[in-house]
Amino acid sequence: MPIYRYRAITETGIIVSNTIDEPNKHLAIQKLKRNNLHPINVERSLQRKKTTRTTRKNTQGIEELLKNVDTTNLVLSRERSKRTYFDKLYNAITKTERITSRDIIVFTQNFYLLKKANFNNIHALNTIIESTDNFTFRGILEDILAGVEAGENMYTTMEYYEGIFPYLYINMIKVGELSGNLTNALEQAVEFLEDSDKMNKTLKGILIPNILQFSLIFVLLIIGTLVALPAIQKLYDEIGSKATLPSISIWFQNVINWILTYWFVPLVLIGGIVGVIIWYINTPKGKYNFHYFKYTMPIFGSLIFAIDFSRLMQAMLLNLKNGMRIQDALDVAKNVSKNLVMLSMVEAAINNILIGQSWIEPFERSKLTTPMMTEMLKIGMNTDLTEMMEKLVEYMEMDINNIIQKIIKVLPQLVYSFVGVILIFFVLVVLVPCIEVYMGGFLLSAEAYGF
DSSP states (O other), rough: OOEEEEEEEOTOOOOOEEEOOSSHHHHHHHHHHHOOOEEEEEEEEEOOOEEEEESOSSOOHHHHHHHOOOOOOOOOOOOOOOOOOOHHHHHHHTTTTHHHHHHHHHHHHHHHHHHHTTHHHHHHHHHTTTTTOOOOHHHHHHHHHHHHHHHHHHHHHHHGTTTSOHHHHHHHHHHHHHHHHHHHHHHHHHHHHHHHHHHHHHHHHHHHHHHHHHHHHHHHHHHIIIIIIIHHHHHHHHTTTTOOHHHHHHHHHHHHHHHHTTHHHHHHHHHHHHHHHHHHHTSHHHHHHHHHHHHHHHTTHHHHHHHHHHHHHHHHHHHHHHHHHHHHHHHHGGOOOOHHHHHHHHHHHHHHTTTSOSHHHHHHHOOOHHHHHHHHHHHHSSSHHHHHHHHHHHHHHHHHHHHHHHHHHHHHHHHHHHHHHHHHHHHHIHHHHHHHHHHHHHHHHHHTTTT
C-alpha cells in the first residue's frame, strides 16, 4: 500500500509530521481529518525501482509497450525490492523531478493508444507506469491507479494534482468517464495538449526575444540617465560651456532622481492599485467581469472564447453520442470550462430547456458567438443535432486556426512597436547628448565665454 508523508496541525495548534498508509491521497486526507488533524501538506513517499534501463527519457514508445506487455495476465502487485544506499540517495535527489508538458502529452498519447487496443484503465495504467522513468510523475500515476483500483474515477484523483494536470484537461477526462467514452475524450485531450504546447512555443518565440530586447534597452536607458548624463553635464560645467542637455533628457533625469528619492511613493501607489484590482477580481461581480474581459479583450479575447466554446461543443457531442438528453449533455459538458460567463450561458441554456424555450438563445444573446455558430445549432435542432455539431466542431477548428494565424501576424507588430518607442526614447534621452559631446559643439560655447 502506498505510504504518504504528511504535515498537519492539531486542534491545539501543534504541527506534527508522520507517515500514513492509504490506497490514495484522497483517502489519506480523509483519515487525517477524521483524527482531528488539519493537513498542511500530504505527499506520496516515492521509491525507486531498480532498473538497468538508461537510454530512455520519461516514457517508452507505445510500440515497445504493446510488444512487451502481457495482455493476458495482469500483475497488480507492484512491490519494490530493497533499496540500497545509492537508491535512497537517488530518490532524495529525484523525488521532486520536474514534470513537463511533454510528460503529460506522452502519457495521454500512450493511454489513448492502449485504450484503442481495448485495454481497461487498470491494465493501461499499469503498463504506462512500468515504463515511466520520471519518478515524481510515476508516483502520481500510481496514486491515480490506486484510486481506480478502489473504484474511483481517474479524474477524482487528478483533481488533487491541478498543478500538474491543466484544469481543462482534467475536465475533458471527467466528461469522457461520465459519458462512457473515455477513448474519444483522450483523443481530444491529446489534441488540446499538442495545440496548447504548439501555441505556447509560438508565443514564446515571438515574445521572449522582444521582451529581452525591450528590457535591455530600458536598462541602458536607466544606466545612461544615471551615469552618462551627469558626466556630460559635469563636462559642460568644468570647461565653462553654457551648453545644456536636451529638455527631454533633463526632464527624464529629474523623474528618475525623484523616483530614487521617493521610491516608496510609487511602490505604495502600485501596490495599492494591484491590491484593489485583486480584491475586486475576488468579488463575485469582479470575477464575472474579469472573465467577461477575457472573452472580449483585444488580440486574445476571441481566441479564448473560440477555444472554450469549441471544447464545450466537443464535450456535448460526446455526451449526445452516448444517448444523453440535451439537458444532461450540457450539464456534464459545462465542466470543461471554469469561465463564469460560459458557465452562466450553459446554466441559462439548461433553464430554458426546463421551461420549454430554446437552449441556443443564451449563447446567441451573449453576442460572443458568431451567427454561423448559432445558425448551425438551430439547423441541427431541426434536422440531426449530432451530425450538425460534428460539422460545427470542424468549423470551430478552422476558425481557431484562422484566429491564431491573425494573432501570429499582429503580435510581432505590436511588440515591435513597444520596442521601437523605447528605442526612440533612448536615442533622444541618452544618445543625442552623447553625439553632441562627440561632435564637440559645446566647445564653441565655452570659447565664446572666454574659456
